[in-house]
Amino acid sequence: QRAAVACRIFLGSYSLLDLLFRLNMPGGLAWYTSSDLYPPSAIDVNDTPHRAWIHGILFYRGTIEFQAAIFLMHIVIAALFTIGIQPRITTPLLWVATVCMHGRQECFHDGSDKYFRNLLLWSCFMDLCPISKQPRKQAVTQLSIGTVGFIFQMCLMYAGVISYRFRYGKSWFDGTAVGYALSSSFATRPPATFLTDHPQICKVMTFSGLIGEAIIPIVILITSYRTPILRSGIFFGILAVHAGIYFLFYLPQWSLFASLAAVLLLPPAFLDAAEAAFPALCRVWYQEPLMTVTHSSHTNSTPPPFLNDSDKLKLIGANEQNESVRIRKSPQETSDQLPLLQFSSTPVETALHLRQRHVAEPVRKRPVSFHTSNGKSILGIGKHTDGLSEKPAHATNSVPNNNVHSGLRNTLDVHGNACVQNTDKQGTLILRVIGVFLFVYMCHEWLATETKLFKSLDNGDIGQVLRFYQGWVMFINPQGRGKWWSVYARVPVRSTALNKEALGSLEMISINVLASIRDNKLVVTEENAFEEDIRSVPNCTSCLYPSWRYERFLDTIDTYGLKRVQKGIWPLSRHWCHMLKTIGDHTLEVKNITLSDDAFIRHIYWGDMQIRTALSYFKTFKPTSQNPRFRRYPIKTAFDVRILCHNWPEFNS
Numbered sequence: 001q002r003a004a005v006a007c008r009i010f011l012g013s014y015s016l017l018d019l020l021f022r023l024n025m026p027g028g029l030a031w032y033t034s035s036d037l038y039p040p041s042a043i044d045v046n047d048t049p050h051r052a053w054i055h056g057i058l059f060y061r062g063t064i065e066f067q068a069a070i071f072l073m074h075i076v077i078a079a080l081f082t083i084g085i086q087p088r089i090t091t092p093l094l095w096v097a098t099v100c101m102h103g104r105q106e107c108f109h110d111g112s113d114k115y116f117r118n119l120l121l122w123s124c125f126m127d128l129c130p131i132s133k134q135p136r137k138q139a140v141t142q143l144s145i146g147t148v149g150f151i152f153q154m155c156l157m158y159a160g161v162i163s164y165r166f167r168y169g170k171s172w173f174d175g176t177a178v179g180y181a182l183s184s185s186f187a188t189r190p191p192a193t194f195l196t197d198h199p200q201i202c203k204v205m206t207f208s209g210l211i212g213e214a215i216i217p218i219v220i221l222i223t224s225y226r227t228p229i230l231r232s233g234i235f236f237g238i239l240a241v242h243a244g245i246y247f248l249f250y251l252p253q254w255s256l257f258a259s260l261a262a263v264l265l266l267p268p269a270f271l272d273a274a275e276a277a278f279p280a281l282c283r284v285w286y287q288e289p290l291m292t293v294t295h296s297s298h299t300n301s302t303p304p305p306f307l308n309d310s311d312k313l314k315l316i317g318a319n320e321q322n323e324s325v326r327i328r329k330s331p332q333e334t335s336d337q338l339p340l341l342q343f344s345s346t347p348v349e350t351a352l353h354l355r356q357r358h359v360a361e362p363v364r365k366r367p368v369s370f371h372t373s374n375g376k377s378i379l380g381i382g383k384h385t386d387g388l389s390e391k392p393a394h395a396t397n398s399v400p401n402n403n404v405h406s407g408l409r410n411t412l413d414v415h416g417n418a419c420v421q422n423t424d425k426q427g428t429l430i431l432r433v434i435g436v437f438l439f440v441y442m443c444h445e446w447l448a449t450e451t452k453l454f455k456s457l458d459n460g461d462i463g464q465v466l467r468f469y470q471g472w473v474m475f476i477n478p479q480g481r482g483k484w485w486s487v488y489a490r491v492p493v494r495s496t497a498l499n500k501e502a503l504g505s506l507e508m509i510s511i512n513v514l515a516s517i518r519d520n521k522l523v524v525t526e527e528n529a530f531e532e533d534i535r536s537v538p539n540c541t542s543c544l545y546p547s548w549r550y551e552r553f554l555d556t557i558d559t560y561g562l563k564r565v566q567k568g569i570w571p572l573s574r575h576w577c578h579m580l581k582t583i584g585d586h587t588l589e590v591k592n593i594t595l596s597d598d599a600f601i602r603h604i605y606w607g608d609m610q611i612r613t614a615l616s617y618f619k620t621f622k623p624t625s626q627n628p629r630f631r632r633y634p635i636k637t638a639f640d641v642r643i644l645c646h647n648w649p650e651f652n653s
Helices: 002-024 053-058 064-083 087-104 111-123 145-168 177-183 191-196 199-222 228-248 252-265 268-277 279-285 309-321 348-360 425-451 461-466 513-519 529-535 548-556 562-590
Strands: 292-294 340-342 369-371 408-412 418-422 481-497 505-512 599-604 610-621 631-644
Touching (some): 002 064, 002 087, 002 252, 053 087, 064 087, 111 145, 111 252, 145 199, 145 252, 177 191, 177 199, 191 199, 191 228, 199 228, 268 279, 425 461, 481 529, 481 562, 505 529, 513 562, 529 610, 529 631, 562 631
Antiparallel strands (some): 292 340, 481 599
16 A cells, blocks of 8 residues: 555656646747647647547647646646545546646657556556555555556566567577667667767667566465565666666667656565654654544543643643543544544554553553544553453554545455455445456557457457557567658848947858757857768667657657658747747847857848758668677658748748
8 A cells, every 4th residue: 555655656757747747848838839829839730530429528738827727727737636635536637637738739748658648447446545554564455446456557567578579570580689679760879879989788788678578477476565675676677777767778768757657666664664664754754643542531640642742731630620621522423422532643653562561561440542533442442441441442453444434344354464345335336346347458459469360350449449559569570660850940131240330241051940940049050060961870860859749749650651740840840930039039149149150140031931851761781790899871851841931920920
């Protein structure tokens, strides 16, 4: 249960970070709108794969103001989910908000977004509330369709990757997969250049990654919290695998989320050690039980040792004057009990110490009893004793009712471990039926998609409606084919030599558009920089783009052929014109933009700007005896188009 609470916090924090990164990405909300008005959408208003009427409602883009309101609502829901306010309500709301956001912009997303959606859906069937503070003699475990589906989705993701590689991944079995992947254009970091010069290291990494990802789902399924060493080992194994992916590939979100999702695998022994090392964690996954002190006129006037000074004085005064000192009335109060005194709950160690003290020392008088808000004793001394019995009212391994408001209660399983059970039978039955259906559908889709044993019974329609489907195709069979984008702008400017008041002369300058958006300043290049760019393959293609989502969009836009590129390049060029104008005007206000001849720009004529975009392809060849390294050669430039900014009204003044 503690791992489930920690998983909720990590999922919510990840969601908040994802929203903030999307808003801070160059272009921001312009990627999610469908408006031709200023600021215009960065994508074609009709470019969407969702033609169903329900998707037309859920994935509606609208204006920039509408998207700002939707994102604000999404952030509020994610924050409420993270801090644990009504998880049974905020969890499905967060899942719906995430599905709708992903549907409004499909080209941005990779496997991490689909993985997040699926695990968030299974979280709707889990109890994510914190547990009551109690002596840690037993672990509070949760067995539900949500936890089973969550764990199985993790296993099916890794197993799906391995299944695809066994069927199509020839390069994984000849040892060239990692070398080809590092030589490709998508998501490569600068260390790739060093590794591609050493094919033997790439070969070792290929087989290590294949074996490691194949072992992960098997070990997850055969282990439990009763095998803490194996569970901890597989947790750190997952961290190691994704740390390697993060180091080599520009996929920060995928590596981060896959590591955070493994938090649910942490065994109780690891969490106990974390509590001992960081006591503040107790405030995260424990809720403080509401405790009251019940006393009568026959109670010994000596206050319990764990009360603070002010509460001791109040209790002593109440006993001496035989008057009630009352802050809150207990539901268990009867006619023979005097009013109650509420005080702050004690640490777990104090509660355990007090339990042992009352068991060891017979009670001659009716003692002070300590009750939770539902009136049940949590220290085991709630019954009236006559001094003859030394046994507490409750068993030592009893677990307090910590989920009164959510319809959940704690019981003991056959091994003596505390389990969370649901007492809201009607709501639980409905959730179980839905959860079991989704679990069966998940397994059915995995078998139909990943193994091709049979055809999907619904052709994946249910999964498409819910955005809940399988198909884990990360680096199936890298072959070294890649591409890169070259985007340059030519714009007339009026420049003036330094320390001169003359009006200056007109000249054309060349601007690297992607580099300017990436660095948030105008990057002026040489006149022939574009021709040189399309002829030579960049050493680090991922370094060309402003962010990894930007790269993902440009990598995906030509998935359905060059016709889609030609259709989408118009709104994209319009978006680049606006971005350059915003960056250039801001740069001119802050400082001078100096040209190569020691002159600086006085004015830029944005209405006469021309955007030239090219899409080039290259191929990677594997090492040979003559050249023992991976080599990349350009093949062709398949797309080259020029668009003038005065095609749009805002630039045609």
